[in-house]
Amino acid sequence: NSKYKVVIVGGGTGGCAVAAKLSSLGKFCAVVEPSDLHYYQPIWTLVGGGLKGFQSSVRPTREVLPSSIDWIQDKAVKFEPDNNSLELSSGDKVQYDYLVVAMGIQLDYEKVDGLLDALENDPAVASNYSPRWVNKTFPAMQEFRGGNAIFTYPNTPIKCAGAPQKIMYLTEEFLRTTGVRENSNVIFNTAMGVIFGVKKYADALQKVIQSRNIQVNYKHSLVSVDHKKKTAIFANLDKDNELVPFEYDFLHVTPPMSSPDVLKKSTLVNEGGWVDLNKHTLQHTKYSNVFGLGDCTSLPTSKTAAAAAAQCGILHQNLTAVMKGKNATPLYDGYASCPLITSREKCILAEFDYNLEPLETLPINQGVERRLTYGMKAYIMPVIYWQAMMKGRWNGPAMFRKILHLGMSRSTKLEA
Ligand code: FAD
Ligand code: UQ1
Structure with a gap:
């Protein structure tokens, strides 16, 4: 049995991104992740299409997780948020002060x-x-x-x-x-x-x-x-x-x-089985020391790596604030993106928010099929993912959107 300041459950896209941001916590932080392999799933569309090799989607989890923190290679099988504790399939219990749930979708x-x-x-x-x-x-x-x-x-x-x-x-x-x-x-x-x-x-x-x-x-x-x-x-x-x-x-x-079975039977979730978060702060609605991001959450936006990218920076900011005794700030506008590949050289790059209103990064119409956006999806996103997001240095393109629109881009009103 062990005790950490922060425990992250799930070492996929969202979990690794947050772990990288918390790497300075060293052995006060642990990631619970059963798999030896970490996948960049967005490239599977191109693998299926015969345009990329499967190997380009895979890296050893050990190389993706920051080496400073503890990797607990096991599955979470039971959550006990009232005791700040969870159980592993080995039978061991892990205690935490703060929990981040990033278990993906089943x-x-x-x-x-x-x-x-x-x-x-x-x-x-x-x-x-x-x-x-x-x-x-x-x-x-x-x-x-x-x-x-x-x-x-x-x-x-x-x-x-x-x-x-x-x-x-x-x-x-x-x-x-x-x-x-x-x-x-x-x-x-x-x-x-x-x-x-x-x-x-x-x-x-x-x-x-x-x-x-x-x-x-x-x-x-x-x-x-x-x-x-x-x-x-x-x-x-x-x-x-x-x-x-x-x-x-x-x-x-x-x-x-659906949501992972372990979550469905826990008290962390809403009636749909999703980790029940405040949609603007990413803090749990009931347990103030619990946060979540990515596909396993109740956040009413599209379940994408792009959304998890936008969420990881906000989660980190709010978790850090709460750890210092401050309040979480409503910051997340629901940003998600879906590069809709329509051929081996063209793409419609959808980007939108909670209101399902377009929120495009480029100062050109992304609703038409373009070679440029295909190039971004096939060649630039993987580099952003492995070199920036997995190292804690990518919070989505909001900053670039503002620069490319000369500060004139729309921003979403976040109602309380
Ligand atoms: P994941 O990355 O799936 O990670 C979840 C992790 O939790 C896994 O490592 C898993 O092993 C672990 N886990 C599960 N159960 C347990 C447990 N009991 N205990 C501990 N750990 C556990 N997104 C885009 O932005 N753009 C795209 O173009 C795009 N295309 C996609 C195409 C395909 C074919 C697929 C499959 C996905 C695509 N996505 C895309 C979606 C994107 O991959 C996911 O939204 C993203 O990976 C979500 O991150 P996550 O951290 O929530 O979940
Ligand atoms: C993004 O940030 C991201 O996360 C790495 C993706 O996951 C693969 C995406 O598919 C997209 C589209 C974005 C958004 C980034 C830009 C530059 C529009």
Whole structure:
């Protein structure tokens, strides 16, 4: 049993970014993270598209976490925030003065009947969302000889809400270059009722969908896959969950997701299972010594690394204030970003806030497909991530936005 000033649970994007900022605490700070490997997940879209190698997304956790602090290589299995304590799978307990929860979102592949079986046994079924299955996507695309190429979006909150369609655009383009496109249907079956939550970018994406002859079925939620019959069955949420079978020749699945089970059964969460935070301060609504960031939180914005980047600086500032006996300041405007890759050279770079209003960094319209923003996504973001964010030196692009707009950029009003 051990005791720390600050314990961070989760050493992914948000956890490592905060750990780097707290590295001067040395052995007074610990990160609880079970995995040997740290992933830069945003690049998986390009791995699935055959445009980057998987290895570029992976680094040893040991090299990403600051060496000054303690790494507890284990899982948190129980939270006891009333005792400032948590339990590890080893049975050990860890005490803390302050807790930062950054556990990410859980992939619930098993909630779709037959899906794991299909992912394991059918080369035509893939999923960019998991390190286990992302390497199947490009081979499946190459093997596809026509018929139905189906891309799914589940009926739950997910991380990077653009990713389920980004891989579809890359596939559609690939099929045109190999001459398979004429005898294939590219189909987006989404449980949502819109293509994207921010109107400006949804309108832009609708144009892409039309010009590329893609079929979109809204309110279609994947319920089962029978890979022996090459069939995926969807529930039509608009028609009393009527089951609609689709034959597939290539199937890219975005699984249902939810908060990590350990959190769901803790007292840290709201009724949806998400760590219940003040949306402007990132401080817990009930436990003032608990903070959180990233995908496992109640923050009503898009679950992205870009959002976690904007959050990590604010979390650090407010945690430091609270540690000194001061109050947390409302600072977070909900900034999130989603680079909507529409081809192997173009991107619509969505950036927005809690009000789902665009909040763009560049002084040009990011709602049109551009080579520049593709270049940022594919070549600049990974460098920012590994060289700056993981070293505690990237809090999102807000500063650049202000400079590039000569101080004229809009700022979001933060109501109490
Ligand atoms: P994660 O980075 O997932 O880290 C969570 C960590 O918690 C993991 O290391 C995990 O091992 C650990 N953990 C889990 N359970 C426990 C436990 N019980 N005890 C201890 N530790 C635990 N974002 C963008 O900004 N732009 C993009 O273009 C983009 N594209 C994406 C494309 C794909 C295909 C995917 C999958 C994601 C994409 N994202 C993108 C989203 C981005 O990767 C996530 O939003 C981001 O990683 C969230 O950070 P996090 O720290 O909340 O969670
Ligand atoms: C960002 O800051 C970030 O975190 C590193 C991402 O994660 C990969 C992003 O995808 C984006 C778009 C941003 C925002 C940064 C700029 C320069 C617009």
